[in-house]
Amino acid sequence: MLSLPELQAAFLRAVAGGDRVDAAGGFDDLSAEIAARDPLAPRERVQIYARMYRARLVDALAEDYPRVAAVLGPQRFHDVAHAYVSATPSRRPSLRWFGAHFPEFIATSAVEPEFLADLARLERARMMVFDAPDAGLLSIEALRRVPVEDWGRLRLQVVPALEVLRVGWPVHAIWDDPAAAVSTGGSSEIWLRVWRQGDRVYQAPIDDAERLALGHVQARDDFATLCDGLAAVMEADRVATVAGALILRWVADELLLDDAHS
Numbered sequence: 001m002l003s004l005p006e007l008q009a010a011f012l013r014a015v016a017g018g019d020r021v022d023a024a025g026g027f028d029d030l031s032a033e034i035a036a037r038d039p040l041a042p043r044e045r046v047q048i049y050a051r052m053y054r055a056r057l058v059d060a061l062a063e064d065y066p067r068v069a070a071v072l073g074p075q076r077f078h079d080v081a082h083a084y085v086s087a088t089p090s091r092r093p094s095l096r097w098f099g100a101h102f103p104e105f106i107a108t109s110a111v112e113p114e115f116l117a118d119l120a121r122l123e124r125a126r127m128m129v130f131d132a133p134d135a136g137l138l139s140i141e142a143l144r145r146v147p148v149e150d151w152g153r154l155r156l157q158v159v160p161a162l163e164v165l166r167v168g169w170p171v172h173a174i175w176d177d178p179a180a181a182v183s184t185g186g187s188s189e190i191w192l193r194v195w196r197q198g199d200r201v202y203q204a205p206i207d208d209a210e211r212l213a214l215g216h217v218q219a220r221d222d223f224a225t226l227c228d229g230l231a232a233v234m235e236a237d238r239v240a241t242v243a244g245a246l247i248l249r250w251v252a253d254e255l256l257l258d259d260a261h262s
Helices: 004-016 027-031 042-064 066-072 075-086 097-107 116-131 140-144 146-154 180-184 208-218 221-233 238-253
Strands: 161-168 189-195 199-206
Touching: 004 027, 027 042, 042 066, 042 097, 042 116, 066 075, 066 116, 075 097, 097 116, 116 161, 116 189, 116 199, 140 146, 140 238, 161 208, 180 199, 189 208, 199 221, 208 221, 208 238, 221 238
Parallel strands: none
Antiparallel strands: 161 189, 189 199
């Protein structure tokens, strides 16, 4: 007779093996612990739980990636999701993390259409931003209180509810209209800003200046270093105007923490 920990481990191996209960490992030990109940043999009884387990994982993927599911359609999404379940066993108690590698799985499996992996990346980023913790926000009034002579040492800090995403397709446009992929086509590099305001998540493309500036903020560089970075990609007389406009935009979009000048 198996001990309780041995029984639990054997049951998990059998259930996580899906329909392949024989190949799951541990069933021979487990079968002796399961009573046969007509009309089902022990193996068939375990398979019920195995199929339910896999079905719940597939449901979780559909909940996390509704746009991908809509583009693929029910049967194709079912097939792709089941393949992902087989290739990427769940390793954590929370289903929140199960689909973390789904975008890369789509990319490496070359699932059509071509933009699908980037669409999945955007869905994942939106989910992470939505779940990110709230934070105190920097205000214009707080910035005005920073002495002019201290601005060079000012270190801005972004809120947790922000993702900067590199994609090869304009999935911000495809998000609401998959047909847009036909007219726009792929690109070598597009950068998106994904952020939350209140309980709503937004996405928008950003230019090289904003991407570079955000990179400096995320690295906790000071404002002088940020301006030096911008000076490398634009005329020096534009740096102050562009940097100021970016900060005003970030404050309006609720991207900066209120302890930015600490």
